[in-house]
Amino acid sequence: MTSTLTVEPDAATPARVGRVAVVAHRKKSLGGGLDELRSRLRGAGIEDLLWYEVPKSRKAPKKVRRAVDRGAELIFVWGGDGMVQRCSDALAGSDVALAILPAGTANLLATNLGIPQDLAEAVRIGLTGPRRRIDLGRLDGEHFAVMAGAGFDGELIREADRDLKDRLGRLAYVWTGLRHVRSETTRMRVRVDGADWFDGEASCVLLGNVGTITGGIPAFDDARPDDGCLEVGVATASGVVDWVRTLGRMAVGRSDESPFVRITRGRKIDVRFAEPMTYELDGGARDDVTRLKARVTPGALTVCVPGRTS
Numbered sequence: 001m002t003s004t005l006t007v008e009p010d011a012a013t014p015a016r017v018g019r020v021a022v023v024a025h026r027k028k029s030l031g032g033g034l035d036e037l038r039s040r041l042r043g044a045g046i047e048d049l050l051w052y053e054v055p056k057s058r059k060a061p062k063k064v065r066r067a068v069d070r071g072a073e074l075i076f077v078w079g080g081d082g083m084v085q086r087c088s089d090a091l092a093g094s095d096v097a098l099a100i101l102p103a104g105t106a107n108l109l110a111t112n113l114g115i116p117q118d119l120a121e122a123v124r125i126g127l128t129g130p131r132r133r134i135d136l137g138r139l140d141g142e143h144f145a146v147m148a149g150a151g152f153d154g155e156l157i158r159e160a161d162r163d164l165k166d167r168l169g170r171l172a173y174v175w176t177g178l179r180h181v182r183s184e185t186t187r188m189r190v191r192v193d194g195a196d197w198f199d200g201e202a203s204c205v206l207l208g209n210v211g212t213i214t215g216g217i218p219a220f221d222d223a224r225p226d227d228g229c230l231e232v233g234v235a236t237a238s239g240v241v242d243w244v245r246t247l248g249r250m251a252v253g254r255s256d257e258s259p260f261v262r263i264t265r266g267r268k269i270d271v272r273f274a275e276p277m278t279y280e281l282d283g284g285a286r287d288d289v290t291r292l293k294a295r296v297t298p299g300a301l302t303v304c305v306p307g308r309t310s
Contacts, residue, residue: 018073021050025079031119080104085282099126151204
């Protein structure tokens with residue numbers, strides 16, 4: 001099974017709280033809501049608090065940059081994977097720490113880092129937990145913390161739109177996934193670190209920075225977000241039977257044991273498609289493209305993580 005990031009006592013920077021900011025997606029919910037968050041931060045002695053709310057995740061980077069300009073050293077991000085991706089992109093390469101308040105549908109980065117959907121505990125981790133630098137991927141000018149993908153994955157994300165996710169939660173991914181398991185394959189050519197790695201028909205290509213991806217699927221068993229590499233996976237499953245076998249193998253064994261999955265890792269990845277395909281970053285659909293060029297940015301983001309529990 002996929003492991004989460006383990007923080008050794010001597011491997012993470014001890015927490016130091018300077019000026020604190022909150023950047024929140026006002027339509028997302030967790031615990032007692034934003035009122036409880038404000039109360040908990042005030043109760044923890046945070047007086048000089050910067051507070052920003054946005055109606056859409058794409059408006060978050062501007063608020064993050066404003067908070068940094070005003071001296072924020074710790075930014076709490078309230079929302080789902082889209083918010084975390086946008087804010088991580090804005091903070092990439094800086095020393096400002098990001099604390100995740102997982103108020104979204106999937107909360108993939110939080111899940112992989114061991115941050116629970118518990119407001120009190122997430123706040124505690126942000127204020128007192130260790131801080132650790134993790135890698136980010138970079139694709140088409142944007143950084144991502146969890147994954148990027150095209151093909152089956154991109155179509156699934158695009159159709160699991162906001163209204164469907166709001167109504168069905170994680171079941172939105174199952175619903176849209178069932179609609180796409182019959183999708184045809186597309187010819188792809190994948191080069192990893194300058195060498196040809198895959199050239200053939202496939203239903204999707206995934207680039208992962210962590211192990212667990214959309215829908216809680218443990219796709220990359222050996223992934224670590226701080227190893228200086230991105231995981232690269234290609235799936236050749238093309239119908240219901242193929243996908244049932246593939247997902248079953250992922251659930252009970254290792255993904256790379258499936259006959260329909262190939263996995264490797266690298267620092268630079270170049271993918272070409274025979275026809276335009278939708279791609280996604282951390283659960284957010286982007287444009288149709290015929291090429292993806294990605295690379296890893298080692299140690300690009302400082303995140304607040306739980307300490308060891310054993």
